[in-house]
Amino acid sequence: MATSTPVDLWDLYIETRNADPRILRAGALEKSSEGRQREALGRLLPQLGGSASVNRSQREDDLARSHYNGQAYSLGLSQLLYAPQAWRSYQKFSALTRQSTFEYEEARVQASIDLAERYFAVLAAEDELRLVQAELDATARNHVRTEALFAKKMARVTDVLELKARVDLLKAQAIEAANQIEIDREAIAELIGRSLEQPLKRLAAQPDFLPPQQSQEFWVETALRSNPALLAREQALDAAHAALGEAKAEHLPTLALDLSAQRSDIGYEGTATPRSDTYVASLGVQIPLYSGGSTQARVASLHAELDATQHEREALRRQVVRETRTAYLNLEASLNRVTALQFALASAERSRTATEQAFSYGVMNAVDVLNSIEMEFRAKRDLLQSQYHYITSLLVLYRWSGRLSDTDIRQVNSWLTASQPNR
Numbered sequence: 001m002a003t004s005t006p007v008d009l010w011d012l013y014i015e016t017r018n019a020d021p022r023i024l025r026a027g028a029l030e031k032s033s034e035g036r037q038r039e040a041l042g043r044l045l046p047q048l049g050g051s052a053s054v055n056r057s058q059r060e061d062d063l064a065r066s067h068y069n070g071q072a073y074s075l076g077l078s079q080l081l082y083a084p085q086a087w088r089s090y091q092k093f094s095a096l097t098r099q100s101t102f103e104y105e106e107a108r109v110q111a112s113i114d115l116a117e118r119y120f121a122v123l124a125a126e127d128e129l130r131l132v133q134a135e136l137d138a139t140a141r142n143h144v145r146t147e148a149l150f151a152k153k154m155a156r157v158t159d160v161l162e163l164k165a166r167v168d169l170l171k172a173q174a175i176e177a178a179n180q181i182e183i184d185r186e187a188i189a190e191l192i193g194r195s196l197e198q199p200l201k202r203l204a205a206q207p208d209f210l211p212p213q214q215s216q217e218f219w220v221e222t223a224l225r226s227n228p229a230l231l232a233r234e235q236a237l238d239a240a241h242a243a244l245g246e247a248k249a250e251h252l253p254t255l256a257l258d259l260s261a262q263r264s265d266i267g268y269e270g271t272a273t274p275r276s277d278t279y280v281a282s283l284g285v286q287i288p289l290y291s292g293g294s295t296q297a298r299v300a301s302l303h304a305e306l307d308a309t310q311h312e313r314e315a316l317r318r319q320v321v322r323e324t325r326t327a328y329l330n331l332e333a334s335l336n337r338v339t340a341l342q343f344a345l346a347s348a349e350r351s352r353t354a355t356e357q358a359f360s361y362g363v364m365n366a367v368d369v370l371n372s373i374e375m376e377f378r379a380k381r382d383l384l385q386s387q388y389h390y391i392t393s394l395l396v397l398y399r400w401s402g403r404l405s406d407t408d409i410r411q412v413n414s415w416l417t418a419s420q421p422n423r
Contacts, residue, residue, distance in 0.1 A: 008201040009119050010413040012192060013406075016115050017108065019193040026100070026107035033093070033100040040090040047078045055266070072264035081283075082255035088246035095239035102232035109228060112409060113392075113399050115191055120388040122184040122200055127384045129177035135377045136170040142356065142369050143167055149360075159367075166370050201416040208415070209390055211335055212397070216328045219401050223324040226402025230320050233313040240306040247302050250295045253287045320400055327397035334390035341383040348376040391415070 017023060055070045080086060143163040150160050185196045212219070224230065258281070265275040288295070355372035358364040391412055398404035 004199070006199045006201045006418045007196075008413050008416045009116065010409060012115055012119065012188065013112060013409050013413075015192040015194075016111055020107075020111045020191050022107045023104075023111050026104040030097075030100040030104045033097040037090070037093040037097040040086070040093040043086045044080060044083070044090060048076070050075045053266075070264075070266035072262070072266050074260060074262040074264075076258065076260040078259075079257045080254065081257055082253070084249035084252045085246055085254070088242050088249050092239050092242035092246055095235045095242055099232045099235035099239060102228045102235060105228040106232060109399050109404050111191065112404060113395055115188070116395050116409075116412065117392055118184065118187040118191065119200065120392060122181065122188065123202060124385060124388055125177060125181040125184045126200075126202075127381065129174060129181060131377050131381055132170055132174045132177050135373060136167065136174060138373050139163060139166050139170060139370070142359075142373070145360070162367060162370065201418050203384075203387060203391075204415055204417045207387065209335055209338065209387075212328060212331055216325060219328050219397060220321055220324050222403065223320050223401040224317065227320050227400060228402055230313070230316055231402075233309075233316050237306075237309050237313055240302070240309045244299065244302040244306055247295065247298045250288060250291070250298075253285055256284045256286075258282045258284060324397065324400040327393055327400055330393040331390065331397055334386055334393050337386040338383065338390060341379060341386055345376070345379040345383055348372070348379040352376045 051072075051074050053070075053072045056067070057070060058067050143160070143166075146159050146163050150157060189196045260278075260280045262278045262280075263275065264278075265273055352372040352375070355364055355368050359369045395404065395408065395412065398408050
């Protein structure tokens with residue numbers, strides 16, 4: 001991709017999904033959990049084994065020496081009929097596999113939120129640089145005008161010096177803003193695993209922002225049902241219950257069925273015998289009697305781990321409720337703030353124009369001009385920040401409610417444009 005071709009949020013989202021180490025790690029752990037679940041299931045299934053041997057024997061006694069060949073073949077099948085410990089182990093690993101699946105989803109969602117926040121942080125930094133440069137141009141024009149008025153004895157020297165000081169300060173701020181752009185771009189490069197050289201698509205001039213369509217309680221209830229981190233913690237709780245059951249099952253007997261078949265012409269101490277076929281069916285019971293107290297100690301330990309997991313789940317549940325309510329409130333506030341700042345910006349622009357005109361007539365001084373210019377650009381800056389805050393609050397609400405999907409990323413991406421909006 002050419003460096004002059006702008007990229008958008010969706011392009012970077014696809015790259016992040018395939019390059020973020022957190023997502024790749026979670027995916028690897030999910031595969032590992034699936035393997036361990038299958039391993040636990042295998043212990044519940046029939047175990048089939050066979051053996052074969054061929055030998056050449058020499059036998060000597062006082063009367064003769066003989067040589068002969070021998071062959072032996074066997075096939076065995078074993079099936080657990082009652083094995084509560086193995087069954088609980090399978091339940092534990094099944095829950096851990098479901099937990100890793102939800103943790104993978106949580107990693108993907110968190111990476112998406114991180115990308116969106118860093119993407120709009122870059123846009124905010126670029127806005128800052130553009131606004132500082134525009135404020136610098138406006139202040140520099142007024143500085144030139146003030147010098148001309150001072151030459152005509154129509155302005156004070158303090159006006160000239162104050163404007164000059166403001167020009168110098170804005171130049172320093174422009175340097176800082178340019179540096180912040182590079183820092184924020186590096187934050188995105190961390191996620192995609194490469195340097196970000198392309199320009200980013202920017203927010204359109206009139207994005208279609210809408211208020212939340214459902215109530216706050218709806219989002220909280222949805223989060224409690226669908227948040228992947230909370231669902232993962234619930235599976236961890238199920239796994240802890242199963243682990244406790246697995247430990248308790250060490251007190252219980254195990255019943256197994258064994259079937260075997262053998263063909264051999266090798267007798268006692270390797271002597272040659274007529275070929276014989278043997279078939280055996282047996283039921284075996286293992287009953288634990290005493291293990292030195294280790295089983296009971298393990299049960300007590302797992303009881304404590306289960307309590308800890310329950311407390312972790314409750315802490316996370318409360319966090320999910322708080323974060324969901326906070327995101328909902330931030331979303332509403334951001335939308336209202338965008339509307340209010342649009343009016344504030346229009347007023348600030350009219351105020352700055354009137355102040356500059358009044359200054360040319362000697363009615364106002366340079367400080368008044370500086371204040372009006374600063375107010376105008378602060379309103380522009382605040383408006384842009386509020387728009388970005390609305391978008392990130394919307395995604396964060398989706399994130400905590402467990403509803404963040406590719407469709408939501410595409411919706412936000414539709415608000416971006418390659419053309420430079422007229423701010």
